[in-house]
Amino acid sequence: MAVVTAPLAKDMFDPLCPSDLNPIRVGDKWAGMIVRCLELGPARFSQLRVPLTGITAKVLTKSLRALERDGLIRRAAGEYSLTPLGRSLLGPLDAACAWTREHWDELLDAREGLYPH
Secondary structure (H helix, E strand, O other), X not given: OOOOOOOOOOOOOOOOOHXXXXXXXXXXXXXXXXXXXXXXXXXXXXXXXXXXXXXXXXXXXXXXXHHHHOOOEEEEOOEEEEOHHHHOOHHXXXXXXXXXXXXXXXXXXXXXXXXXX
């Protein structure tokens, strides 16, 4: 497994990214994004905070513990990595992101009350 040695990009998650509209949530708002951050390899807590703008240290800790408890990530030597179970989420996350991109306008309209339910 490759280890992430370069810092994760601060703009890894575009503010306009539809990830928060995604109806498939694993654990909490941040879980899917944490899984995506670990896709390329292990990362330290401080590295994860870079692309996850807006997350507090307390919430990141809580999310990481929940993902670890559920067997999706593991922590070893201060680094978090995906388990095989966590890696198996990447396909469904890709599908959910594709669905969200396809229905982006409808989702925004629904949130603004413009779409008939």
